[in-house]
Amino acid sequence: MFRKLSVSAVSAAVLVAAAAAALSPAAAASASSAPVSSARVALHFDLAKGQMPENIALGPGGTAYVTFAGSRQIAEVSPGGAVRILATLPEPADGGVHTPVLGFPLTVGIVRAHDGTLYFLYATGTADLTGVWRLRPGGRPQRIAALPARGLPNGLALDPRTRTLYATDSVLGTVWRLPVTGGTATAWSTAPELASAGFLGANGLKIHNGAVWATNLDRGAVLRIPVRRDGSAGPVRTRARGLAGIDDFAFTGHGDGLLATLNGSSQVALVRPDGSHSIVLSADDGLQNPTSVALRGDTVYVLSAAYVTAEDPNLVLARLDG
Numbered sequence: 566m567f568r569k570l571s572v573s574a575v576s577a578a579v580l581v582a583a584a585a586a587a588l589s590p591a592a593a594a595s596a597s598s599a600p601v602s603s604a605r606v607a608l609h610f611d612l613a614k615g616q617m618p619e620n621i622a623l624g625p626g627g628t629a630y631v632t633f634a635g636s637r638q639i640a641e642v643s644p645g646g647a648v649r650i651l652a653t654l655p656e657p658a659d660g661g662v663h664t665p666v667l668g669f670p671l672t673v674g675i676v677r678a679h680d681g682t683l684y685f686l687y688a689t690g691t692a693d694l695t696g697v698w699r700l701r702p703g704g705r706p707q708r709i710a711a712l713p714a715r716g717l718p719n720g721l722a723l724d725p726r727t728r729t730l731y732a733t734d735s736v737l738g739t740v741w742r743l744p745v746t747g748g749t750a751t752a753w754s755t756a757p758e759l760a761s762a763g764f765l766g767a768n769g770l771k772i773h774n775g776a777v778w779a780t781n782l783d784r785g786a787v788l789r790i791p792v793r794r795d796g797s798a799g800p801v802r803t804r805a806r807g808l809a810g811i812d813d814f815a816f817t818g819h820g821d822g823l824l825a826t827l828n829g830s831s832q833v834a835l836v837r838p839d840g841s842h843s844i845v846l847s848a849d850d851g852l853q854n855p856t857s858v859a860l861r862g863d864t865v866y867v868l869s870a871a872y873v874t875a876e877d878p879n880l881v882l883a884r885l886d887g
Contacts, residue, residue: 597850597883598843600835601824601865604850604883608646616640616648617878618868620685620721620813620857622677627861629880632672632685634870639672639685639700642880652706654687655694663690665717665736666765670694674721674732674770678745684709686718686732697721697730697743697750709747713737720770720779720813727796731777733759733767740767740777740790740798753777754798758788769813769857773821778804778814780825785809787825787836805840813857817885824865824885826855831874833858833867851881860885 597604610616615635622630627644630651637654654672661670665688675685681702689695695718697710712718716737723730723745731753732741738760742753754777759767762783769780777790777798785808791799804821810829814836817823821838824845831854833846846852846867853871860866865883 597847598845600886601833601845601883602886604846604881606851606877606879607882608642608648608880610648610878610880612871612875612878617870617872618856618880619671619673619870620675621859621866621868622675622683623859623861623866624677624681629859629866630675630677630683631868632675634671634673635669637670637672637687639675639683639706651683652700654698654706657689657691657694659691661689661691663714664688665690665715667717673719676721676723676730678723679725682745684721684723684730684745686712686721688717688719690714697732697747699747710743710750712741712750717765719765719768722770722772722777724772724792729796731770731772733770733779735761735765735768735782738766740770740779742796754790754801756790756798756801758784758786758801758803768811769825771814771816773816774819780808780811780814782811782828785811787811787814787823787840805836805842808834808836808842812855815858815860817860824858824860826858826867828854828856829873831855831869833865846881846883850883851877851879853877853879855881 617635619634629642639652641649670689673686683700692714696712716734719735720733740754741750743750765782787805812826812828814825831848831852834842836842853869853874867881871878
């Protein structure tokens with residue numbers, strides 16, 4: 566069953582995203598801009614059922630896997646737009662009121678392995694549930710690694726070459742690392758560039774060209790952390806700045822260009838390899854506090870959680886030209 570989001574949880578979500586919005590400069594809305602075109606709202610989610618999509622992983626054949634922050638659920642979205650709930654995570658005994666920053670439990674980052682196994686993060690503020698979870702096809706969700714209850718695990722990335730998972734913690738300013746088989750997570754990087762400036766720090770996460778890339782929401786930055794030969798973290802380099810409220814991101818190809826969601830301003834930015842950026846999607850295209858972005862071929866997927874607007878959590882599809 567769907568769990569209807571409580572008034573207090575909605576209020577907490579709105580307050581959190583409002584703080585993110587405050588970090589974003591006011592900007593006039595604009596329709597999709599080159600090289601992104603043909604944006605449309607492809608699917609509307611049900612806010613009353615807590616269907617605030619937080620993160621996305623793409624599967625074969627046009628299928629997408631989504632975490633719903635407000636209902637503690639993992640869902641499968643078919644190419645035709647049908648939503649099927651795969652799992653609902655257990656609710657903490659205290660209702661999740663001690664979840665850092667938010668005050669309610671939420672499912673966050675998600676990745677999919679080649680065998681169809683889904684790995685995702687769950688933050689509850691309790692030691693028995695917070696951590697990295699796994700869902701095998703046809704199976705039941707299982708926690709495979711604990712993460713600190715005082716933190717807020719957020720972004721998740723999978724390195725299939727080394728079968729290693731990496732996770733950001735937005736409160737503790739940490740990138741955690743663990744094998745896909747589970748076990749004890751180790752603090753892979755606690756570089757100061759990952760720390761928050763009073764709200765949320767390290768957020769989105771990807772593996773790309775021999776490095777771990779992360780965003781820092783408070784600092785509006787994109788960070789690159791090389792993976793050394795021994796697997797340890799190299800020195801952090803800031804690759805882009807001035808992206809207030811940055812959340813998730815996706816690389817546009819083999820190079821270092823990327824698309825990034827700006828939560829508070831309801832925009833998607835194209836960030837070039839030199840760090841400069843331009844806005845390519847906005848509220849005029851249907852975005853409502855976008856939380857994640859993914860690419861399949863030239864198709865751009867953008868999830869909006871409507872944390873502040875509280876109107877229309879949705880999935881926007883667009884085309885990346887060239």
